[in-house]
Amino acid sequence: MTTDSDVVLAIEDLAVEYRSRGATMRVLPGIELQLRRGEVVGLVGESGSGKSTLALTILRLLPANGRIVGGRILLDNSTDLASLSDEQLRRLRGARISMIFQDPLTSLNPTFKIGGQMVDVQAAHAGRRVQRQDRKAYLEKAVSLLNQVGLPDPEQIVRSYPHQLSGGMRQRVVIAMALSLEPELLIADEPTSALDVTLEAQILALLRDIQASRNLTILFVTHDLSVVAQICDRVVVMYAGQIVEQGSVVDVFAHPQHPYTEALLKAVPARSHRGRKLATIPGQVPSLLGELRGCRFAGRCGYAKDCCQADDPRSVSSGASTAVRCHMRDPLSAWPREAVAPSP
């Protein structure tokens, strides 16, 4: 059984709103999520699902018009990130939780050399005046990190500017920077979405190695199910701001419990579909402005019945998945059981 000390991050009933021009949008109504030490969790959803918002909220990196309006984000069962001050957050970012983003070019300052930027990250968390010998030590650590992320000739790289490196090298640099202070949790927001296929394979292999060697916990945000299949232990599926299914990747992909997950898995185009129409999900993600009643996926769900429009589904365990938010999988719901149920 997992003990509490295994849980690195526990998100409890987290609610986030965006405000703009008088309108308020409740982007995340109440998220429950736990990340255990050493696991790689894939946070999957299409645009509008709230996955990026969730990732940014953990480190309180929301834009000015976004606010946490409820819930807690517990780090190591002790610190509530939602209630920390700016200074406390600053000390935490990079040191205990790191984040890497999609575009490595804009993650790096174009006017400073790589070495300087990596030293700065360490120096900023030193907590005291930084001496020259400290900077020297930091630089050595930077070189060592660049080596660990598979970059040849790190001595040359620390003397280079970002624009002198290729896209793949930059993303490795960014990963190295994120690891500088040995964080417990790495949040990766679509880090390979802008990369070529072969490069993506390399970066994913790198992340797997790093994860194994440091027992690092990784929250991997992506829209690409195939990436999840390659690197993640657990998958969390989000739709319209809610978690609709969670479970181990093997189980969820083999036996998806939620209709959305099922539809998502079916919609990936493959060669085998040649000549036939590809499965798509009709309709659009519902707007999150205003009140939403009932299951948010009901409008697009092939299994929807009356109860789905009327009532919010509970989050239950079903099959091997936890947190399945669907009336059909909830034995206590009003979903008509006589109807033929889909594959278990």
Place this chain on the structure above:
Amino acid sequence: MTMLAPGGPAQETGLTDFPLLAPRAPRRGAKARGTVLTILTTPGGAIGSVIVVALIVLAIFPSQIAPYSFSQIDVTHPLQGPTWHHLFGTDQLGRDLLSRIIFGTRIALEVAVPAVASAMAVGLVLGVLGGYLGGLVDNVVILLTDTFQSFPAIVLALALLTVLGSSLRNLIIVISVTFCPNYARTSRALVLTVKQNQYILAERSLGAGRSRIMLVHVLPNIIAPLFILLAMDVPSAIAAEAGLSFLGLGVPPPNPSWGSILSDGFNSILSSPWAVIWACLALGIATVGFLMFGEALRDVLDPRLRGVSRWRA
């Protein structure tokens, strides 16, 4: 030439997860009413609009508003301070200062607006042709703008006015010439940016000719910033006209340009400072009014120019 596309540009993240709340580029086709109303909601915009409208009204209906004619001489009451008969006082020839200032508004706008407008028109044509066609045409445009811009405006204006003689029409021409290179340069720069956009390539791929692209696809997309520039240049043109009139090269007397009022006022400043005061105030208010209006216009039409950071780290 750009080589497009990395391996796979992926989804938008963050705020654009929810497109309804993403900062939206406003469209120029926004109904004029909407724009005007938005301008009026900001304090700067409201004040600026009021001033601009007031100036326009004064410029169009000076005879109806001014208590006296601008040239009505009354040598028996020269250089008086404000009285009930002459709210602003009189100048050295006994002319009512209030009326002269009001008529001066007409002159100021009569010169400034056509000057800046024609500068924009000519500069726009040059800039679009040079920017889009490139090559020799562009080199010629740059040569012209550089040449004219290398003269200090005042020197250029003086030289031209001396040659052409000073009249209202020539004033407009001369001031227009000094402003034109800036419009040419600005529109050229804008065209160069717009040219990089894919929709230009798309229209080319559909078979659109160069003139069509310049007229239909380039021009509408660069015109908004130029209007803003126009609004903000009007006060400079007013000041230019005032300056030239101050130097005696503007409209001939007895026409009451603010500059000539200022010039006359300086000569008698020890006896009565009122002419100087009113002329300076008029210039100042006109400048501030147009600037505030121009800034409000800029904020409404193109929030990107505002440079507000929306992200809190």
Place this chain on the structure above:
Amino acid sequence: MTETLASVEATQPLLTIKELRVVFSSGGPILRLLGRNKGGVRAVDGVNFEVRPGEVVGIVGESGSGKTTLGLAALKLTRATGGHVLFGGDDLSRLRGSQIRRVRRNAVMIFQDPHSSLSPRMRVSSLLTEPYRIHNVPKAERYSVEELLKMVELPDRLANRYPHELSGGQARRVGIARALSLRPRLIVADEPTAGLDVSAASSILNLLQSLRTSHGTAYVIITHALNVVGYLADRIAVMYLGRIVETGPAEQIHDAPLHPYTRALISAIPDMSTVRSTTRVVVSGEIPSPRNPPSGCHLHPRCPFAIEQCRTVEPVLEEARPSQWVACHRWREVEALETA
């Protein structure tokens, strides 16, 4: 009002590309005169292929492969430095003015970024009728705006919107509708599904497939996603650093790729059914800059099968199997090694 091209000479190629070269030189005219512009980027380095009427050809490659430049050069939207492009038998470089315009009616492009390829201050209805205005198409031959929107499965109410008021998927469909308005015989689509959600991407693919059946248009699909071409294309050409390294029927390329680079791409396609399988990363490193391509076979620094000959001699395309051409000195050995 739909045209099917079954009656058109089915064997005469619609588009023929011969030894096409596109070099972007960095120096100005003076440097060029002095012959000192070695820093040129050889974006397209001697490409040959053809497209037959109604055929779908997929051009696959990663960034830096030159595939987009190839697409642009094929439509004369960027200047070719060498070689020929023949459309319907006419050499594009010999055509002028109105003749080029006529070609543009028959060969159109759909661009990668849907929003930036739509003129921002024009409404959808204007954008869709713009091609008719450009070519002075008589009213009788035009599709109505409603018909065009219906063709791409968009509701009528979008006709009055501006591009920035459309979602990515909708903007992309407008681009497709605009391309279809002229009833072209060839459409070059640059990354038609880039940046779209899985479901939206599949919708677009469904749309392209059905349009292909109903209109008989030939497509050139430029993409890095092998599964997209796998679904749509009849033939695939794989590009690396400006050269075509392998070409053949889509099924064959997927089932039995010959070139080491093609193998790497195929093996990098994630397979959803086998979870947590370690993907074999067959080529190491990254694609080098096209500014300074390696000598001989461009892939040799990264290729596990490279020998001395690969470094010095550029391989040419040879027909390894019926209709499957590969440019590799060692394809036979590679095949033997890989299947062992």
